[in-house]
Amino acid sequence: MSPVVGFVGLGHMGHPMARNLAAAGFDMVVFDLDRDACAGFAESHGATAGGDAGAVFRAADTVITMLPNGRAVRAVAEAGIAAVPEGRGRLIVDMSSSAPHETAELARTAAAHGYAVVDAPVSGGVGRAETGDLSILAGGAGADVDRCEPIFEVLGRETFRVGPVGAGHAMKALNNVMSAAGLLLAAETILVGRRYGLEPEVMLKVLNASTGMNHATQTKIAQYVLSGTYASGFALDLMVKDLATAGGIARAAGAPYLMGSAVTSVWELAGAQLPPGADQMRLVRWLEDLAGT
Template sequence: MESLLTDCLIILQATRNMSEKPMSILKAPAVIGFVGLGRMGLPMVRNLLNSGFTVRGFDQSEIARAEIAAAGAVACNSAVEVATGADAVITMLPNGVIVREVVIGRDGISSVLPPEAIVIDMSSSAPTDTTHLSEQLAARGIRLVDAPVSGGRTRAVDGTLTIMAGGEPAVVSTVLPVLEAMSTTIFRTGKIGSGHAMKAINNYVSGAGMVAAMEGVILGEAFGLDPEVIVDVLNVSTGRNNTTEVKMKQFVLNRDFGSGFALGLMAKDIGIARQLAQALNLPMGSLAETSARWEAAQEKLGSDADHTEMYRFLSES
């Protein structure tokens, strides 16, 4: 028993030392690993390079790797190669399951990251999964920040994404210059997992507002109103929202459907919000119904359809 207590005290002291040890701010030209070079990842890498950071990147797409190499980054052949020698590693991947595999799966990046290294998950992951991943990384001396983004590809290109950062305050402060290279608006949301929770909540509210705005236009047009007039009235009245302001005329009424954000990603994020409510024993009927609508649209139109194509689903239902 005495030996067990001694071991526990040693572990607690090591944890305390790790949390109290001052951390150096990651400033350029620090080496940043980047895993996931899709529509969002590529412009984010370019902004890191423009801010003076050294970037090592990996994606399964050879084209994406070639693009970052042309931009001045080091194109790597694996996530482990990316993490080797990196001061921090950013993951920008489709979901938390893939993030977990890349970070702590077989040949995961945690196998080569040194103690005090930082992983920044900028994907849209489930908050509870993020909390669990953080605990597993902490046991190896590695820190985790969850920092999902909002704003779409356009704002990823011009470096004006909104970032919701969760994690230990000192760790978030350490990576702040990295985040600032990609964002003009950074919110410290609280404990680890809170950034992912906030992202899911945001997309639920956005997705619900989109359905309401689109159904409103469909309803008005069926009565005989001009859809353009409906949107104009909504935008100077209490019914305006992100969809009425930056999506209806730009991508929907003209049937362009080219906002650049996939319907499947929206369905996934709203599903994460629904799962969070269930985990917290919160009976939220509107959230459950909104999630079901987006899942049905995904099933009919496909995951890769633009999320503004929800209008087609609602019009044909």
């Protein structure tokens, strides 16, 4: 019999992840501020709807958070710990893309109450959350990550153990700088090529057989731009948050961050001009508008 797993945050990513865990036979108790999402999930997937974070912590041995940012994770964890002050080895697994310093603070607070914390952010987007093929970037003590393995096996294709608590979140933010830069540059390059008279489809074919290839040329541009949907299921605000996290890591490291800073400025400008909640792919539409195409 599987232990009870709590899951807080049933959004674009959390919903399919929690659904996969329920389908794999985990006994689930779930919570989201969106009461309808929570009740709907519980009814469709045989889970228990927790009324609040405290209810999840009371019921579950392991609580997974999949929330917009580390502040939300902290609010949930504090409410949970207030409800169950003696953790007695319970586990909090933050799979959100939080900032590593927030995670380290959370781990200290949690440890004082007998909880262990693992940070295990993910990469792969909604598509790979649905198919249980995420890349999982785990930070934490080896024995604590070992305890997460039965969960990670359901959610992910591969788990990378990248270091102590917070290291997973650092790795995730740095990955997203590359991802943000790749999308921005692919979009700009294709716009320039179109102005020159090159066909976007032809450009993608060439780039994907050449040294300019990246994840945006391989999937995002064709899937979300040329199709006209501009909808990847990842909000632009969340990418801007990840870029701010990476910028903080770079500043603390005192390492050169010229390109990272430039990429961050463009994403922040788009974020300031687009409506809250806009998908990350709206960055491309925004560039197209700037180009007058």
